[in-house]
Amino acid sequence: MQTVWIGAGVAAVVVLLLLLVLLRRRSSDASESKRAHEAAQERDPPVELGETYEFGITEFTDHHSGDRVAVGRVEGFVLFTEDVPDAVSKGDVIRSKVLSFNQGRTSADATFVEQA
Template sequence: MEYVWIAAGTGLVVVSLAAIAVRRRRSSESRASERAHEAAQEREPPVEIGESYTVGVTEFSDHHSGGTVAVGKVEGFVLFVEDVPSGVSVGDPIRAKVVSFNRGHTSADAVFVERG
């Protein structure tokens, strides 16, 4: 019976340590994201409304507009690209036209122009 309690206690310790490690990693990622956001607020955007840029698609994301958009970056500045054709995949280069800045000018919305 003692072995059962020891095994259960050891399992609980392992699960607890794993949970702490995951929590620390998330908080570290959260801090890095906050620092990047603050830095973006302090600089002028490297894009202009009406101009087109070639970006690599880094991911697809749900956007506040309700649709799915491609995410790309220009000098680390995030573009949310709408109207991307279904054949485009992560890693593909695309050309996108900037149509508006988001609050704080820390990112911009763009529309798909063509494959890059």
């Protein structure tokens, strides 16, 4: 009977240690994301208003308007591109014209020009 209690105690300690590792990893990921966001706020955007850029679509989302918007990056800078045809999919390369920056200049809104 004593062996069962020792085994249960060891198992409980292992579970607690695993939970601690998972919690630390999540907080580390959140800290890294926050540092990247702060660094993005401090640098000038690598895109210019009115210019056209080519990039791959990483995902689709319902940005501000509720319409389907393509998300992609130019030198790590996020572009939200509207008016993307339904035939365009995640992973496709497109060209978009930058229309405006968000308030912190950490991302920009763009409009679809063509599929590359």
